[in-house]
Amino acid sequence: xxxxxxxxxxxxxxxxxxxxxxxxxxxxxxxxxxxxxxxxxxxxxxxxxxxxxxxxxxxxxxxxxxxxxxxxxxxxxxxxxxxxxxxxxxxxxxxxxxxxxxxxxxxxxxxxxxxxxxxxxxxxxxxxxxxxxxxxxxxxxxxxxxxxxxxxxxxxxxxxxxxxxxxxxxxxxxxxxxxxxxxxxxxxxxxxxxxxxxxxxxxxxxxxxxxxxxxxxxxxxxxxxxxxxxxxxxxxxxxxxxxxxxxxxxxxxxxxxxxxxxxxxxxxxxxxxxxxxxxxxxxxxxxxxxxxxxxxxxxxxxxxxxxxxxxxxxxxxxxxxxxxxxxxxxxxxxxxxxxxxxxxxxxxxxxxxxxxxxxxxxxxxxxxxxxxxxxxxxxxxxxxxxxxxx
Amino acid sequence: xxxxxxxxxxxxxxxxxxxxxxxxxxxxxxxxxxxxxxxxxxxxxxxxxxxxxxxxxxxxxxxxxxxxxxxxxxxxxxxxxxxxxxxxxxxxxxxxxxxxxxxxxxxxxxxxxxxxxxxxxxxxxxxxxxxxxxxxxxxxxxxxxxxxxxxxxxxxxxx
Numbered sequence: 001x002x003x004x005x006x007x008x009x010x011x012x013x014x015x016x017x018x019x020x021x022x023x024x025x026x027x028x029x030x031x032x033x034x035x036x037x038x039x040x041x042x043x044x045x046x047x048x049x050x051x052x053x054x055x056x057x058x059x060x061x062x063x064x065x066x067x068x069x070x071x072x073x074x075x076x077x078x079x080x081x082x083x084x085x086x087x088x089x090x091x092x093x094x095x096x097x098x099x100x101x102x103x104x105x106x107x108x109x110x111x112x113x114x115x116x117x118x119x120x121x122x123x124x125x126x127x128x129x130x131x132x133x134x135x136x137x138x139x140x141x142x143x144x145x146x147x148x149x150x151x152x153x154x155x156x157x158x159x160x161x162x163x164x165x166x167x168x169x170x171x172x173x174x175x176x177x178x179x180x181x182x183x184x185x186x187x188x189x190x191x192x193x194x195x196x197x198x199x200x201x202x203x204x205x206x207x208x209x210x211x212x213x214x215x216x217x218x219x220x221x222x223x224x225x226x227x228x229x230x231x232x233x234x235x236x237x238x239x240x241x242x243x244x245x246x247x248x249x250x251x252x253x254x255x256x257x258x259x260x261x262x263x264x265x266x267x268x269x270x271x272x273x274x275x276x277x278x279x280x281x282x283x284x285x286x287x288x289x290x291x292x293x294x295x296x297x298x299x300x301x302x303x304x305x306x307x308x309x310x311x312x313x314x315x316x317x318x319x320x321x322x323x324x325x326x327x328x329x330x331x332x333x334x335x336x337x338x339x340x341x342x343x344x345x346x347x348x349x350x351x352x353x354x355x356x357x358x359x360x361x362x363x364x365x366x367x368x369x370x371x372x373x374x375x376x377x378x379x380x381x382x383x384x385x386x387x388x389x390x
Numbered sequence: 391x392x393x394x395x396x397x398x399x400x401x402x403x404x405x406x407x408x409x410x411x412x413x414x415x416x417x418x419x420x421x422x423x424x425x426x427x428x429x430x431x432x433x434x435x436x437x438x439x440x441x442x443x444x445x446x447x448x449x450x451x452x453x454x455x456x457x458x459x460x461x462x463x464x465x466x467x468x469x470x471x472x473x474x475x476x477x478x479x480x481x482x483x484x485x486x487x488x489x490x491x492x493x494x495x496x497x498x499x500x501x502x503x504x505x506x507x508x509x510x511x512x513x514x515x516x517x518x519x520x521x522x523x524x525x526x527x528x529x530x531x532x533x534x535x536x537x538x539x540x541x542x543x544x545x546x547x548x549x
Contacts, residue, residue: 123479123480126477126478126479126480127405127407127479127480127481129479130407130479134444135409136409136444137444137499138499138500139407140407140408140409140543141488141500141501141502141545142478142479142481142482142486142488142502143488143500143501143502144479145474145477145478145479147472147474148472148474148486148488149472149488149500151472152470152471152472152488152490152500155470155472156470201475202477203472203473203474203475204472204473251443251444251499252490252499252500253443253444253497253498253499254443258470258490
């Protein structure tokens with residue numbers, strides 16, 4: 001079955017509208033990551049994976065991994081490449097690092113990811129979003145910018161299951177409250193339910209606080225074999241226990257459903273099976289709250305509650321601290337922002353801290369955690385399960 | 391200002407929103423040729439009968455390359471509408487109205503609705519598929535040749 005694989009440290013740049021280049025951000029993230037593992041030097045790293053989706057489009061930079069390696073003083077010898085799955089690029093890098101280390105092809109891999117999305121002209125990133133679905137057919141319709149799509153997801157979920165705008169807002173209130181404690185988040189300010197309900201519409205029924213922002217930022221983690229992990233850290237070890245990544249359609253014409261995410265169900269079932277756990281074993285989760293409706297559907301399709309009860313799940317506080325499974329304890333995409341390639345890595349860092357016991361706000365006794373990304377217009381889903389127990 | 395090509399009045403095809411449709415660039419060019427004639431079509435596998443959309447050169451079910459072109463319905467029923475009033479992508483004017491449309495049980499997809507104001511379209515309304523011309527932008531060919539591309543695309547319109 002291969003070797004045990006651990007996540008042993010992580011760090012991130014400040015996320016937001018940054019006065020910095022992409023390479024500045026990777027250096028900030030790398031520094032924060034190495035600072036988290038004082039026993040490890042950049043010279044100990046034998047592999048590098050970089051998750052970034054818009055690097056060619058926003059920064060005119062292809063062949064990104066050797067650039068990041070040079071800037072971080074890493075001389076990879078087992079793997080040195082970029083990974084792209086839009087919003088799940090970073091999580092994809094962690095899955096690949098896990099496989100490479102488990103199989104013995106590498107021992108210590110730094111997985112980083114990030115984006116520099118803001119240019120002086122804000123229309124550029126919106127234009128580039130047209131390339132994120134099936135460009136020739138859906139993109140050329142003007143589809144690709146997420147709010148119109150997720151507005152339809154929300155409308156349909158409200159119609160099919162009675163989910164309310166208040167319940168959507170409750171997700172953003174919870175996540176903004178969590179993010180207010182996170183010094184690296186784009187938004188570190190709490191909002192009230194009234195703020196959320198009275199916010200200007202983006203695409204109805206989605207309002208300002210229902211939508212994650214556009215973000216510059218990077219994050220990095222160290223993944224290592226258990227044997228090497230013990231050399232570098234005396235903190236509690238956190239293992240990668242199971243992974244799943246699934247896609248059942250890409251084009252809008254081939255979506256099985258807008259409100260039940262089949263690929264998420266498949267990816268999570270694979271991850272649960274490999275990890276030998278079930279949804280009720282998850283103590284803390286970071287799920288892809290690109291929109292408030294996304295988090296509600298994720299509760300359901302990850303198996304935290306019955307189908308259609310996602311709205312009630314947040315309303316009853318079951319996804320908050322003290323509930324069944326606290327979700328997006330670091331603020332999620334709604335507070336931290338969403339530099340595509342960075343998000344999955346930011347989630348892994350929060351799970352690492354929660355399981356290690358040194359989070360900003362601790363889920364007491366957490367031993368098993370989960371991360372989830374959706375990417376594109378729900379065209380792929382990525383799930384990882386981490387645990388203190390092998 | 392050498393080195394800043396976009397400022398020399400040139401157009402970057404790699405930044406183009408619409409696909410290159412001519413047969414010199416695209417093996418599914420009949421989709422666009424048919425669209426110019428007012429037909430909305432896609433490919434069907436001659437071996438296993440699977441109809442795919444978007445059209446393609448390979449059957450994703452049986453991997454046959456034997457494809458034929460078939461007509462799709464050109465009218466359908468709106469299932470859901472989204473209205474983007476601001477921040478629409480370059481190349482579009484607000485309001486950008488998108489609809490999830492069921493083409494009479496044959497196919498459903500998300501598409502743009504043209505000539506439609508916010509509040510004008512709702513679930514249950516009927517729409518039709520119409521072909522629209524894409525403004526021709528001259529591209530540079532070999533030896534200074536200028537290539538004019540006549541292109542077309544498809545959108546919905548309320549009936």
